Amino acid sequence: MQEKGTISINTENIFPIIKKFLYSDHEIFLRELVSNAVDASQKLKRLASLGHYGKETGELKVNVSVDAAAKTLTISDNGIGMTADEIKKYINQVAFSDATEFMEKFKEAKDANEIIGRFGLGFYSAFMVAEKVEIQTLSYQDGATPAKWTCDGSTEFEITDGSRTERGTDIILYINSESEEFLEEQRIGSILDKYAKFLPVAVQFGTKEESVEDGVDEEGKTKYKSVTVDNIINNTNPIWTKAPSELKDEDYLDFYRELYPFSEEPLFWIHLNVDYPFNLTGVLYFPKLKNDFEVQKNKIKLFSRQVFITDEVKDIVPEFLLLLHGVIDSPDIPLNVSRSFLQADSNVKKINSYISRKVADKLSELFKKDRKGYEEKWSDIGLFVKYGAISDEKFYDKAKDFLLLTNTSNEHYTIEEYNAKVKDFQTDKDGNLVYLYTADAEHHHSFVQAATKKNYDVLLMNSPIDTHFIQHLEMKLDKTRMKRVDADVLDKLIEKADAEKHQLTDDEQTKLKAVFEKAINNAAMKVEIESLPAEAMPVTITMEEWMRRMKEMSKMGGGGMMGFYGNMPDNYKVAVNANHKIISKILSADEAQQTAIAKQAFDLALLAQGMLKGADLTAFVERNVEVI
Numbered sequence: 001m002q003e004k005g006t007i008s009i010n011t012e013n014i015f016p017i018i019k020k021f022l023y024s025d026h027e028i029f030l031r032e033l034v035s036n037a038v039d040a041s042q043k044l045k046r047l048a049s050l051g052h053y054g055k056e057t058g059e060l061k062v063n064v065s066v067d068a069a070a071k072t073l074t075i076s077d078n079g080i081g082m083t084a085d086e087i088k089k090y091i092n093q094v095a096f097s098d099a100t101e102f103m104e105k106f107k108e109a110k111d112a113n114e115i116i117g118r119f120g121l122g123f124y125s126a127f128m129v130a131e132k133v134e135i136q137t138l139s140y141q142d143g144a145t146p147a148k149w150t151c152d153g154s155t156e157f158e159i160t161d162g163s164r165t166e167r168g169t170d171i172i173l174y175i176n177s178e179s180e181e182f183l184e185e186q187r188i189g190s191i192l193d194k195y196a197k198f199l200p201v202a203v204q205f206g207t208k209e210e211s212v213e214d215g216v217d218e219e220g221k222t223k224y225k226s227v228t229v230d231n232i233i234n235n236t237n238p239i240w241t242k243a244p245s246e247l248k249d250e251d252y253l254d255f256y257r258e259l260y261p262f263s264e265e266p267l268f269w270i271h272l273n274v275d276y277p278f279n280l281t282g283v284l285y286f287p288k289l290k291n292d293f294e295v296q297k298n299k300i301k302l303f304s305r306q307v308f309i310t311d312e313v314k315d316i317v318p319e320f321l322l323l324l325h326g327v328i329d330s331p332d333i334p335l336n337v338s339r340s341f342l343q344a345d346s347n348v349k350k351i352n353s354y355i356s357r358k359v360a361d362k363l364s365e366l367f368k369k370d371r372k373g374y375e376e377k378w379s380d381i382g383l384f385v386k387y388g389a390i391s392d393e394k395f396y397d398k399a400k401d402f403l404l405l406t407n408t409s410n411e412h413y414t415i416e417e418y419n420a421k422v423k424d425f426q427t428d429k430d431g432n433l434v435y436l437y438t439a440d441a442e443h444h445h446s447f448v449q450a451a452t453k454k455n456y457d458v459l460l461m462n463s464p465i466d467t468h469f470i471q472h473l474e475m476k477l478d479k480t481r482m483k484r485v486d487a488d489v490l491d492k493l494i495e496k497a498d499a500e501k502h503q504l505t506d507d508e509q510t511k512l513k514a515v516f517e518k519a520i521n522n523a524a525m526k527v528e529i530e531s532l533p534a535e536a537m538p539v540t541i542t543m544e545e546w547m548r549r550m551k552e553m554s555k556m557g558g559g560g561m562m563g564f565y566g567n568m569p570d571n572y573k574v575a576v577n578a579n580h581k582i583i584s585k586i587l588s589a590d591e592a593q594q595t596a597i598a599k600q601a602f603d604l605a606l607l608a609q610g611m612l613k614g615a616d617l618t619a620f621v622e623r624n625v626e627v628i
């Protein structure tokens with residue numbers, strides 16, 4: 001038999017196009033060919049199990065080998081093989097629904113995956129690296145004759161009788177001169193490790209030395225010898241393909257170590273398993289968070305029927321879960337997935353919300369089953385949960401029951417519990433509940449202490465996301481305000497109907513204000529006379545909550561209005577306590593003394609709040625040394 005013909009596409013010549021436009025990601029040709037070999041093996045298995053194959057299938061195995069001298073790379077399988085007619089049907093007729101469509105689309109295509117996927121060009125990706133491709137194949141069917149197909153990358157192909165004597169297929173690539181890297185064992189080994197590590201059919205790449213027990217020596221010690229064994233590069237039965245009931249914690253941890261050899265143990269994991277309305281399996285792990293988030297991102301590996309596709313899962317996994325680790329496998333995601341596909345696909349959106357729901361369910365279960373353990377992990381998982389609550393409405397609805405607020409005494413409360421805890425003391429005269437918080441209890445020590453004395457509770461909000469989380473909580477919680485402890489003097493943080501009054505006349509107030517303004521001599525410091533408990537500090541410096549938040553947001557990169565606030569100078573309020581005993585002293589002193597006392601009181605406030613720095617601090621210390 002001998003036949004020559006033209007590959008049926010209507011465009012002039014597709015291969016130069018493939019080569020020219022798909023220069024990135026050349027390595028995926030190997031993924032395509034190996035997965036074709038796996039498909040062929042699995043098809044045979046299925047036929048056998050359905051009783052359509054009378055003979056023994058034997059051990060099904062894919063073999064990848066390099067012949068550096070001949071400059072060939074061969075992918076072999078003992079799967080179903082092809083008859084000459086099947087080659088014509090499956091290989092020669094490139095599956096373009098429409099060649100003009102192809103010509104239109106390839107111009108816009110951004111990556112190889114997109115073209116290969118869109119036009120079913122898996123096999124032809126071989127021409128990205130080969131100047132000639134040969135197929136030697138023998139179909140499983142009774143009486144089939146071996147066939148050989150060759151093509152040099154033009155649209156001309158040739159089919160003749162082949163030489164294969166065993167069922168299956170060899171795909172032989174004559175590697176072109178620009179692609180000789182694909183003749184290097186190490187390069188091929190690492191590509192296989194990336195894409196084929198969990199394929200369901202054994203993939204052999206050469207051999208390796210293994211040390212095995214070899215009896216005992218005279219002293220009774222076990223002896224070892226080195227033997228050469230097949231180098232099977234994959235684990236055909238990874239845990240995500242098994243039922244959770246078959247697996248122990250140790251299996252999950254082992255698998256985690258296999259995926260991320262140098263990582264700390266994960267906190268917990270979620271086994272995903274769904275078959276309707278889409279198909280998805282996987283295991284997601286919650287890692288211990290490190291400070292450098294970016295390094296930890298993109299650790300989730302996406303598979304399609306155990307073939308690795310990508311670790312860019314931005315579009316499949318909700319953003320707040322990108323820090324999770326693990327694997328997701330969905331046959332509903334095509335092998336040659338491209339960004340634009342993922343963004344448009346409706347299954348992907350469903351997968352996204354499914355994962356989000358599963359994570360919420362798992363957290364809820366952990367919280368209910370083992371509150372103490374959950375609290376211990378909170379510093380690691382809190383960030384996910386808060387981020388999720390902010391970015392995903394549905395997640396918030398679930399998370400509000402297991403979202404923990406931590407106070408400065410390191411006690412954890414759910415939102416509901418916290419409400420109950422603080423509502424008696426922290427409701428203001430208008431019926432608003434005021435949550436007090438600090439990002440740094442040390443720095444705000446004097447404020448925290450004053451609040452505690454008044455039976456107020458102070459929350460610790462020190463994670464990188466808390467600025468946003470605070471805004472979100474305020475939006476979500478009814479009649480609830482969030483105020484940082486230094487947002488105002490104590491009595492004004494939570495305004496009560498029975499606020500203290502002071503006895504100063506208008507005249508005295510005006511005078512006092514002038515004294516302090518002169519002593520402070522800084523326009524950004526707005527002096528106000530307040531009525532505070534006599535034992536409170538004579539002067540307190542505060543920054544209004546709203547303004548401070550706007551500034552913080554703008555620092556974190558909000559543009560527009562936010563940028564505007566960022567450029568405003570820091571404006572502080574200097575609250576002078578009209579009820580403090582130094583006030584009468586100031587009012588009765590002479591001018592020079594007045595300024596000195598006011599300055600001292602102001603500097604003490606700065607000092608207490610960690611704001612006294614540089615030359616001012618030095619001057620303060622010198623002044624006080626003189627007093628001793």
Ligand code: ADP
Nearest residue numbers: 036037040081082090091120121122123124169
């Ligand atoms: P796809 O895998 O998406 O069908 P490909 O271009 O990768 O597209 O392969 C085209 C077809 O060629 C396959 O569907 C299969 O019928 C056939 N084929 C490719 N490789 C093999 C193989 N190793 N054994 C048997 N058939 C194969």
Ligand code: MG
Nearest residue numbers: 032036122123
């Ligand atoms: Mg294929």
